[in-house]
Amino acid sequence: GNSVTQMEGPVTLSxxxxxxxxxxxxxxxxxxxxxxxxxxxxxxxLLLKATKADDKGSNKGFEATYRKETTSFHLEKGxxxxxxxxxxxxxLSRDNQGGKLIFGQGTELxxxx
Amino acid sequence: DAGVIQSPRHEVTEMGQEVTLRCKPISGHDYxxxxxxxxxxxxxxxxxxxxxxxxxxxxMPEDRFSAKMPNASFSTLKIQxxxxxxxxxxxxxSSSFGSDRGTQYFGPGTRLLVL
Numbered sequence: 073g074n075s076v077t078q079m080e081g082p083v084t085l086s087x088x089x090x091x092x093x094x095x096x097x098x099x100x101x102x103x104x105x106x107x108x109x110x111x112x113x114x115x116x117x118l119l120l121k122a123t124k125a126d127d128k129g130s131n132k133g134f135e136a137t138y139r140k141e142t143t144s145f146h147l148e149k150g151x152x153x154x155x156x157x158x159x160x161x162x163x164l165s166r167d168n169q170g171g172k173l174i175f176g177q178g179t180e181l182x183x184x185x
Numbered sequence: 186d187a188g189v190i191q192s193p194r195h196e197v198t199e200m201g202q203e204v205t206l207r208c209k210p211i212s213g214h215d216y217x218x219x220x221x222x223x224x225x226x227x228x229x230x231x232x233x234x235x236x237x238x239x240x241x242x243x244x245m246p247e248d249r250f251s252a253k254m255p256n257a258s259f260s261t262l263k264i265q266x267x268x269x270x271x272x273x274x275x276x277x278x279s280s281s282f283g284s285d286r287g288t289q290y291f292g293p294g295t296r297l298l299v300l
Contacts, residue, residue, distance in 0.1 A: 175227075
């Protein structure tokens with residue numbers, strides 16, 4: 073079946089450090105891939121997405137590339153800020169599942185000044 | 186656009202009471218999703234609707250939970266009777282699959298505490 077696996081958290085970094093959060097998926101065909109972010113006390117909000125192989129999604133300094141050959145969609149940011157502290161969710165959507173998202177378990181990021 | 190609207194934002198109730206959570210999706214969206222989030226189980230999809238019709242309710246934990254969508258602009262999730270283990274944050278999300286390839290937009294959530 074379809075599934076998403078993320079690296080376990082929490083991840084603790086110093087401000088301006090480089091961030092990578094790993095995400096791999098299992099799915100047939102060509103799913104769309106997403107990263108959502110959840111700030112404390114809030115709902116999830118879309119951070120970026122990619123809908124086909126080799127696409128790169130980017131937003132707010134974050135980026136992720138859809139790698140079909142490694143079934144991965146790793147999230148990266150060159151220089152994190154304290155305000156990036158949140159929980160990050162990787163997700164996939166299959167066209168034949170009507171927009172239903174399959175989420176990873178989430179990775180908590182804590183950035184220290 | 187106002188985004189997905191949920192009410193109430195916080196609910197505290199006693200075990201055995203009926204709880205009703207409400208959601209107004211983004212206008213024009215044809216899918217609506219209900220999720221539950223807890224520390225122990227993470228984010229769980231409870232049920233989702235397409236054009237007001239329930240498509241998949243396999244995530245609904247038991248018969249105490251029910252969800253309805255009487256029209257395109259309103260949905261409810263009801264728990265009757267409530268139990269302490271139902272304490273969680275409940276999120277509603279909506280999407281327009283045809284135009285946005287499955288991007289879901291989440292509401293702020295309802296924090297439910299059952300005593």
